[in-house]
Each structure stands twice: as C-alpha cells, then as structure tokens.
Amino acid sequence: MNNRNTIINLDNVSTVYEGERRAALRDVSLSIIENELVYVVGPNASGKTTLLETINGLLKPFMGSILVSGLNMKNHGRRLRAEIGYVPQDFMVDPGEPYLSIDVVMMGRYGKIGVLNKPDERDREKALDSMRLLEIDELSQRPMGKLSGGQQQKVMIARALAKEPKILLMDEPFSNLDPESKRRIPELISRLHEKNRFTTIVVTHETNRLMEACRRVVVMDNGRVTADEAPEKALRALEAGT
Amino acid sequence: MIWLGFDIMGKAFASCILIGVLTGLMGVFVVRMRLSAIGYSMSHGAFAGAALGVATSNNPLVCAILFAFFVAFLIGPVADKARLHADTITSIIFPLNMALAFIFLTLTPEIGLTSQVANVLWGSIISITNSDLVYMITLCAVTVSIIYFVWKELFSIMYNRKLAEADGINTKLFVYLIILLSGIVTTLSLKLVGGLLIYALLFNPASTALQFLEDMRKVIIVSPLIGVTTNLLGLYASLHLNLPVGSCIVLVSTSVFALSVLISPKRKRRVEGE
Numbered sequence: 001m002n003n004r005n006t007i008i009n010l011d012n013v014s015t016v017y018e019g020e021r022r023a024a025l026r027d028v029s030l031s032i033i034e035n036e037l038v039y040v041v042g043p044n045a046s047g048k049t050t051l052l053e054t055i056n057g058l059l060k061p062f063m064g065s066i067l068v069s070g071l072n073m074k075n076h077g078r079r080l081r082a083e084i085g086y087v088p089q090d091f092m093v094d095p096g097e098p099y100l101s102i103d104v105v106m107m108g109r110y111g112k113i114g115v116l117n118k119p120d121e122r123d124r125e126k127a128l129d130s131m132r133l134l135e136i137d138e139l140s141q142r143p144m145g146k147l148s149g150g151q152q153q154k155v156m157i158a159r160a161l162a163k164e165p166k167i168l169l170m171d172e173p174f175s176n177l178d179p180e181s182k183r184r185i186p187e188l189i190s191r192l193h194e195k196n197r198f199t200t201i202v203v204t205h206e207t208n209r210l211m212e213a214c215r216r217v218v219v220m221d222n223g224r225v226t227a228d229e230a231p232e233k234a235l236r237a238l239e240a241g242t
Numbered sequence: 243m244i245w246l247g248f249d250i251m252g253k254a255f256a257s258c259i260l261i262g263v264l265t266g267l268m269g270v271f272v273v274r275m276r277l278s279a280i281g282y283s284m285s286h287g288a289f290a291g292a293a294l295g296v297a298t299s300n301n302p303l304v305c306a307i308l309f310a311f312f313v314a315f316l317i318g319p320v321a322d323k324a325r326l327h328a329d330t331i332t333s334i335i336f337p338l339n340m341a342l343a344f345i346f347l348t349l350t351p352e353i354g355l356t357s358q359v360a361n362v363l364w365g366s367i368i369s370i371t372n373s374d375l376v377y378m379i380t381l382c383a384v385t386v387s388i389i390y391f392v393w394k395e396l397f398s399i400m401y402n403r404k405l406a407e408a409d410g411i412n413t414k415l416f417v418y419l420i421i422l423l424s425g426i427v428t429t430l431s432l433k434l435v436g437g438l439l440i441y442a443l444l445f446n447p448a449s450t451a452l453q454f455l456e457d458m459r460k461v462i463i464v465s466p467l468i469g470v471t472t473n474l475l476g477l478y479a480s481l482h483l484n485l486p487v488g489s490c491i492v493l494v495s496t497s498v499f500a501l502s503v504l505i506s507p508k509r510k511r512r513v514e515g516e
Contacts, residue, residue, distance in 0.1 A: 018325065056408055058408055078410045079410065081407070082409065082410030083410075084408070086405070086408040088404070088408070095508075096452070096509075098452060098455055098457055098458045098461050099458055100456075103397070103401075107397070107398045107405070107406070107409065108409060110395065110398050110406075110409055111410025111411050112409075113394070115392065115395065115412075116391055118394070119394060143456040146456075163409070
C-alpha cells in the first residue's frame with residue numbers, strides 16, 4: 001500500500017464505551033486508500049458501528065491513533081469531521097419534530113460553512129441536488145417526522161452527500177428501505193463513488209450484493225478485524241465464522 | 243401620586259414584555275436540548291445567590307447572577323470533566339442550592355423571610371427598578387444577537403447533538419453558552435415570578451409553540467410572543483383579582499399550555515395514526 005494514498009489509518013486502536021469495561025474495538029489496525037469503497041460486515045455487536053464512530057472521532061480511543069488525511073483525529077477532529085459525511089444507524093425522529101427535511105439535509109453543510117457564516121443559495125442548491133439524486137426533492141418542505149422510515153433514511157443519506165465529503169461513512173444505510181430502493185440506493189452509492197471519487201465505508205448486514213458492490217470487505221467479530229479481503233474470500237471467512 | 247402609579251405599571255408592563263421575550267426564546271433551547279433539569283437547578287441557584295446577597299447586605303441581583311454562573315459552571319464544564327450525567331449533577335445541585343439558601347437565611351435571623359427575600363422567592367413586580375429594565379433590554383439585545391449569529395449551529399444541535407458534532411460543530415461550546423444565558427435570563431426574571439416559579443416561564447411558552455408548529459424557525463418567533471401574551475394576561479388577571487403577579491402569570495401560562503395540548507393538531511394526527 002502506498003502511504004501517499006492512505007486517507008484513513010488506524011493503528012492498534014482500542015475503544016471502550018463510557019461506563020463499560022469491555023472494549024468495543026480491540027487492537028484494530030486498518031488502512032483505507034483514497035477513493036476506495038469498503039464494506040464492513042459482521043454479526044451484531046461485532047464493533048462495526050464503533051469502528052465508524054471511532055474513525056470520525058465521535059468516540060475517543062483509549063489506545064492507538066487515527067490519522068485521517070494525514071492529520072491526527074485527536075487534535076483535528078472538528079476540522080476533519082467537516083469533511084466526513086456520516087449516515088448514522090439510529091436516525092428515526094419523533095412524529096412531532098419541527099424540522100423540514102430540506103433543513104435536515106442543509107445541516108450537513110453547516111460544519112463546512114463555518115461559525116458566524118450563513119448558508120446561502122449555493123448551499124440550498126447543493127442540498128436540493130442531493131435530494132434530487134435520491135428522488136426525494138418533492139419531500140423537501142415536509143416535516144421530518146411525517147416521513148416514512150425509508151424516506152427518513154434517504155434524507156440522512158442526502159444530508160451526508162450534501163456535505164460534498166471527502167470521506168463517506170454509512171452505518172446500515174439500506175436497512176429501512178423498500179426492496180426497490182434497496183436495489184437502487186447501493187447502485188447509486190457505487191455510481192456516486194465512481195463519479196465523485198470520495199472514500200466510502202459502508203457498514204451493512206446485507207451481504208447478498210457485496211460481490212457487485214465493492215472490491216474490498218472488512219469482516220469484524222468481537223471488536224476485531226477478522227478478515228480484510230476481496231468479497232468472495234471475505235464472505236467465505238464470514239460464513240466460516242472466523 | 244398618579245405618576246408613580248403609571249411609573250410602576252409602566253415598569254411592570256415593560257418587564258412582562260422583556261421577560262416574555264427572553265424566557266420565550268431561551269425556553270426553546272432549554273426544551274429542545276433537554277436542559278429542563280438544568281433550568282430548574284439554575285433558578286434555585288439564583289435564589290440561593292440572592293439569599294446570600296440579602297444575608298451579606300450585598301446586591302441580591304449581582305449575587306444571584308454570580309451564583310447562577312457558578313451553577314452553570316458546575317453543570318457544564320465540571321460535570322463534563324467529571325463525566326457525570328446531567329441528571330446526576332442537577333439532582334445533586336438542586337437540593338444543595340436550597341440547603342445553601344436556607345442556611346444563608348438562617349445565619350441572619352434578623353432578616354429571615356423579609357420582603358427582600360420574599361421578593362426573590364415569589365417575585366415582586368413593584369420592586370423592579372429602572373436599572374433592572376436596562377439590564378433586561380441589554381440582555382434581550384445580546385440574546386437576540388447571539389441567536390442570530392449562531393442560529394445554524396443551535397438549530398443543528400437542537401435537531402440532534404451527535405449529528406451536529408459529526409458535522410464538525412463544537413456542540414459543547416454552544417450548549418455551555420445556552421446554559422450560561424439561561425442562568426442570566428433566569429436571574430433577571432426572578433423579580434417577576436420568583437425563584438420557585440421561574441421555570442414555568444422557561445418551559446410553557448416553548449412547549450406550547452411546539453404543540454402547533456412544524457418549522458423550528460416559526461417556533462423561535464412564536465414562543466416569545468406566547469411568553470409576552472401570557473405574562474401580560476397574568477399581569478392583567480393579577481391586577482383585577484388582587485392576586486400575586488407571579489402566580490397569575492404561571493396559572494395563565496400553564497392553562498394556555500394545557501389548552502394547546504387539548505387542541506394540538508400534531509397530537510391529534512398522532513393519535514389518529516396510532
């Protein structure tokens with residue numbers, strides 16, 4: 001692997017959730033190359049979500065270091081997060097939430113815009129563009145709480161894309177989608193990844209389309225990376241429970 | 243002495259408007275950021291500070307503000323550093339404030355529950371001075387300016403603090419700012435309704451607005467309007483029924499909130515959808 005192209009580098013990273021004794025990530029070392037599309041799979045509670053939250057600095061590791069774009073996440077977290085699009089696993093909102101979906105998508109750009117600066121027409125256009133990509137632009141003026149689970153999930157993906165990120169981290173982004181969207185959205189992500197050349201890490205349970213989705217799959221179990229392979233080998237490792 | 247009557251009424255009227263705006267605005271953040279317990283602790287912290295001021299013959303307002311700052315500091319950075327949950331720290335600080343307030347009052351038995359102390363406990367609109375009004379106007383200008391300039395950050399944190407942090411926003415800084423501003427607003431509002439009722443002014447207008455509106459930008463405008471209206475209605479009821487102003491304001495404000503829950507279209511839709 002060429003060091004110049006490494007955009008994310010985890011070196012012996014261990015993370016523990018506050019109030020817990022057992023580490024959720026254990027000695028994880030992982031390098032992701034610029035523009036790479038990587039899927040992360042593994043059983044429940046294997047550390048997949050923790051891995052994403054550690055990469056974007058929401059969780060602080062108690063051991064090891066994380067470099068993103070050559071900068072240490074510990075010291076440059078906010079600056080780096082402004083360039084990382086993040087689709088969380090838990091996003092469902094209360095039906096009474098007083099937020100329009102366009103506002104939620106626009107929020108993705110707020111860190112990038114900077115404190116004291118106001119979002120302008122260009123930011124609004126970017127937000128609408130990403131909603132159009134996901135075919136939810138007609139929902140832009142609807143309150144977030146009135147959308148279905150699948151629509152809310154698309155809003156969260158649009159929010160991450162509106163940021164024009166260098167890195168896109170997606171945690172189970174297809175779980176609430178209808179069957180048709182489950183087929184189309186991963187294709188869209190792959191297409192956008194090709195077009196915009198951002199580095200993408202997708203955590204998923206759904207392994208049936210891995211072969212066509214990417215060239216690299218990281219398998220996690222019990223907080224550790226147990227395989228880091230091409231999809232066919234990774235799937236075999238996953239089935240073997242290694 | 244008619245002019246004095248007008249003067250007192252003018253001040254009462256102005257303070258109802260200014261405090262309605264301030265608590266209506268801050269209430270939106272306190273409710274949406276789930277800082278209710280913090281608001282509760284701050285108001286009692288301000289009460290303890292005012293009691294200290296009365297006991298030591300210092301300006302109760304200045305002491306109340308300093309105490310509120312101290313409580314804000316404990317609830318914000320200190321609790322974060324010590325990794326204490328907001329519920330834990332506020333549950334400890336609330337009785338501590340009350341214990342301190344009663345100790346300050348007991349240490350000076352000649353003062354006891356004199357009118358000065360009672361003013362802080364229950365509020366006294368006739369004791370509002372011109373300086374109080376100047377402080378309120380200044381705080382209104384400062385609060386509105388802060389909200390205007392950092393609205394997008396506050397807007398995002400109110401939606402979801404974790405996501406705002408993931409977008410690169412310094413959420414701690416803005417939450418501390420809201421805690422601090424809430425403390426000052428609470429302190430300056432003590433003379434209107436007193437330390438024991440102030441949180442109703444913080445929570446009721448914002449909670450009422452949230453029963454109807456689906457756009458946070460409208461909530462931040464309507465909540466202060468509700469605050470002003472209920473304060474003025476409370477003042478009017480107090481004058482006509484010869485009852486304490488603070489209690490009347492809280493009764494009106496609570497009734498309006500209860501009514502809003504009954505007729506809330508958002509709530510109806512939710513019930514129908516179930």
